[in-house]
Amino acid sequence: MVIVVQLRYSFRVYPSTGQRIALARAFGCARVVFNDALRVREQARAVGLPFVPSAELSKQLTVAKKTPERAWLGEVSSVVLQQSLRDLDAAYRNFFDGLRGKRPTMGPPRLKSRKDTRQAVRFTANAGWKITTGGKLRLPKVGDVAVKWSRSLPSVPSTVTVVKDSAGRYFASFVVETDPEMLPATDNVVGIDVGLTHFAVLSDGTKIDSPRFLRRAEKKLKKAQRDLSRKAKGSKNRAKARIKVARAHARTADARREFHHQLSTKIIRENQAVAVEDLAVKALARTRMAKSVHDAGWSAFTAMLEYKAALYGRTFHRIGRFEPTSQVCSACGVKDGPKPLSLRVWTCGACGTVLDRDINAAVNIAKAAGLAVSACGARVRPVLVPAQREETGTHPKPQPVTTGRHAGISVL
Ligand SMILES: [Zn+2]
Secondary structure: OOOOEEEEEEEEEEOOHHHHHHHHHHHHHHHHHHHHHHHHHHHHHHOOOOOOOHHHHHHHHHHHOOOOOOHHHHHOOHHHHHHHHHHHHHHHHHHHHHHOOOOOOOOOOOOOOOOOOOEEEEEOHHHOOEEOOOOOEEEOOOEEEEEOOOOOOOOOOOEEEEEEOOOOOEEEEEEEEEOOOOOOOOOOEEEEEOOOOOOEEEOOOOEEOOOHHHHHHHHHHHHHHHHHHHOOOOOHHHHHHHHHHHHHHHHHHHHHHHHHHHHHHHHHHHOOEEEEEOOOOOHHHHHOHHHHHOHHHHHHHHHHHHHHHHHOOOEEEEEOOOOOHHHEOOOOOOEOOOOOOOOOEEEOOOOOOEEEHHHHHHHHHHHHOOOOOOHHHHEOOOOOOOHHHHHHHOOOOOOOOOOOOOOOOOOO
């Protein structure tokens, strides 16, 4: 079996004033094409006509470019406009798949607004974009844009997406294909659960908190949001405060991504197989309210675990919810019913094991995925009892997660 891993690499780019204007034009044209095509499909649906195929939309686009009202679409790369139609198709596909139950349900495609926080255009190989010998990014009808190459690309990408984020920063994002790189095999396997009071809890007993650099960024974001709420509506200071909030948002997102990268790399390096539970399973939101707070970050984190597992020859399992993990003793398997969220530690009535709620769940997740983890991690171990020392030595020791320098995967 040939496995090819797709990785996304993002680099900050610094367009000149003229290039910013050209990019703004490209964002605008891509948006108009998307919205025009969406309206065509919606109007067809409203009068009971069949779904308008993309070939037809493409034809209509060519015609539109010849009209005075849409002639300015000719000022940007036609590939960008075609890609915008592809994006619309993808949005419809996701929507329909959701309706068919193939993926979590999501709303139908919506009109894009000039005020959207994230703007993006995509150039494929036939747009004729390239990386110049001087290391600049040459974009058709935009020019040679300066790039900060923070790492090297493992192979030549065919597509580049140029993004402007809510903080007004520009990025070039490449998708490249690479072969997996096998890490030395290990016997360790791990189940991971979202902790109620921690970011994640591992079946070996490790509890992982958000690192300080992320908490600091979140704190600054909260402060910026507070400052914004105090400014008078329509005032100049309010506009300034809003930009500060957008920047703080961007920095928090960056810090969170960095943390997810560090942690996922560490877990993949140390374990042969990793199991997480699928939070897309809807019932979860109802049963564990507190968890939904983490959800956005959690799915990004597990997505990283998944692709890194593929990249490094590890196994990744995503288990559906089979039954509430807190109701089952991870040591003897007895199901002894629901427990209030406030109950953090309990003793199994059947086997007498003292169980930690979060770790017990992580062990159950690993077991549901068929991983041979020991339930010992889930036990609340009395400290300084000599008889326990041997036991701790035979199991992977909980280790603090280090931040800062990190070897390994260098992808954004
Ligand atoms: Zn038990």
